Amino acid sequence: MAEALKVGIAGLGTVGTSVVRILREKADSLACQCGRLIEIVAVSARDKGRNRGIDLSNVKWFDSPVEMAASDEIDVFVELIGGELDVVYAAVKKALEMGHHIVTANKALLARHGVALAINAEKKGVFLHFEAAIAGGIPIIKAMRESLVSNQISRIYGILNGTCNYILTRMFMEGLSFKDCLVDAQRLGYAEADPTFDIGGNDTAHKLALLTSLAFGTAVSLDDVYVEGISNISQIDIRAADELGYRIKLLGVALKTDTGIEQRVHPTMVPSSSMLAQIHGVTNALSIQSDLLGELLFSGPGAGGDATASAVIADLADIAKACPHFQYAPVLRKPALELIPHKRARISHHAGGYFIRLNVHDRAGVFAAVARHMADNNISLESIVQKPFIESQVVKIIILITHETTEVNVRQALAAIEKDGHLVAKSQFIRIEPIA
């Protein structure tokens, strides 16, 4: 196996701590997928004494991220401090000077200095990856940079801020005021003590500015984003929108128009039947419209320590696999020689709910017989509908929705019912998939 990829992590908040924990817990699996170990050799944070629930005894500690960036013991500088503090920018610049790869989750830094940093990275021939900076665990940067390489993008739009979507969802679902929802969001940790950056639309604007650059090949231009927040959305608006077939969502939208590129963040009506209208709570979603693909939509967790860490580690894995003079690309995620024999679960063991339809003779005792066979096979019923068959006087239809049971039970019950001679056609059953 090749030499380990040596990683220094600056910032040990929720995301940084998750990255350390997951890189260790999943070290073997990651090494198998990357062809080499990803090893944390250095960290930097403000308070050395704080208990973070992770063992840092074998890791070099730096009080200053700039000093860690200047170290020649790391291959990758992972920036998880966040914000636009001068020290953060200085540290990333220093790391690039040293020829280190960069992985960052810092949308504010990139929205301001992204182009300058990208030029430095490309001059040095190192990676500057930032999957975690937008839409948390949704692999939207990789999709735009690598999968849509032949597509001309015409519009992107999406729900990019979990705090706002959480508040708007609760306002819609529960009829609460904006203020009450905000207070609850703060209590639950979905909103900051000072929520201005989120509810004012600025967080979405930072993300949109980066997405716009990726979509249209233009330099990142945060100052050109038009921004409106959600604080003046009232219950009256939400109810009226609903009556007219709309939901209100805070969207970031960027598109090409005849007069230039439009970038805007504002409360937006979306049709109630659209997929975006079904994005509830802190979930994020992004739609990309392009010439070859029409529309692509991604939804998933937009924030949270583990989801964001997942994106950071994906960036690290890309670097581990691609480092100069090192080529490793297992086709099926794991090396093919490591694939383990497949263990099949029989469909007869499948557990779940079932929709059952029985076309039966309309005579006494049929329903009782059906119910008895269900009970004999330990099948309990969630709902039962019996109705006449439109085209016949002597046939009825029984529809059953079962609680969770097994396929073998259902098949046995139906076999028994068929044996009774009550059915006028083959029984029908369809499995129910638990989907939120």
Place this chain on the structure above:
Amino acid sequence: MAEALKVGIAGLGTVGTSVVRILREKADSLACQCGRLIEIVAVSARDKGRNRGIDLSNVKWFDSPVEMAASDEIDVFVELIGGELDVVYAAVKKALEMGHHIVTANKALLARHGVALAINAEKKGVFLHFEAAIAGGIPIIKAMRESLVSNQISRIYGILNGTCNYILTRMFMEGLSFKDCLVDAQRLGYAEADPTFDIGGNDTAHKLALLTSLAFGTAVSLDDVYVEGISNISQIDIRAADELGYRIKLLGVALKTDTGIEQRVHPTMVPSSSMLAQIHGVTNALSIQSDLLGELLFSGPGAGGDATASAVIADLADIAKACPHFQYAPVLRKPALELIPHKRARISHHAGGYFIRLNVHDRAGVFAAVARHMADNNISLESIVQKPFIESQVVKIIILITHETTEVNVRQALAAIEKDGHLVAKSQFIRIEPIA
């Protein structure tokens, strides 16, 4: 710029022809993103004389794909013949022997021989990419292989066959029979003359077998997939499901259970409020559940020449960027030095529909004044709702939905209305986003 990546394409049907056309039309943009040209140097197909609308005069023609695979003039062998014919397997094996990278859209080949071919590719240190084999233009393979590297996947499920989803959508929307929908699908080119492979669930099964391997690190095992098609779904089932809050979709589902891995393809009830229920027509969608991310959902075009070609070209671009001893990774899709200055479209030029709310004094002439200001500013109205304000006797609410207009018109009209003195509170407007 580095040497061109030399590509040989086997199979010039709909997808192959699209790949040739797009690689040429977008050659400059692709070279900019990849750091080198992607050049078609050879092709192989059955009928040399057929007019495909593409110029093949400067490209070497091979009657046999195996002979093209044996050529040392190509870097990448692109297999778009499809199916499980011996000659296809032989050609891919030969290309690997020669040390060529492989890009293929052939799910049937991989579902049968994927592990053997992957072992050969990894021994040779070449790429074997197959993004186009599953869900057309949705970058699901890349997401699973590269973005979810630290995730333990527990379940995948999705709509992976456009033909079946088209039929089920029309059955639901229009109340047509399965047979009538199938005939229409054939007429429109959404179903083959022999539709068995699609409607019997086998196409979905091939794709599911590959996804299962990616998800769980197991060897591809097509024979372990339980398969049921959609041909016995009736209108009665669809109507009864609807009444109970469900839609019927053909899903491929794979999950870990206590007894092993369950892989199944069958008509499935999904809640009407779920995102999968909103996937209409030939669109595909896939959901991935994992420990760090919870749920990720992707939807997009599952088939079609351009969408599939987009995936093939993304695979080629990955190879172009990563080839041994060659490192190129523009951070923002294009090299940062090539980014053009941003041209901003002002929000005042934004064109679209608007939701407008006015809280007005309940007195004669107010509505007429509002209507006149709208007309004066060229705003036509799609709907108008006027109702009393619950908490007041003397205030009414007017809600307007406009047809497409511009922001400047809306703002001017609202300014004029405010000037009239009819409003009891600031006017509210919310932009409407056109979403399908």
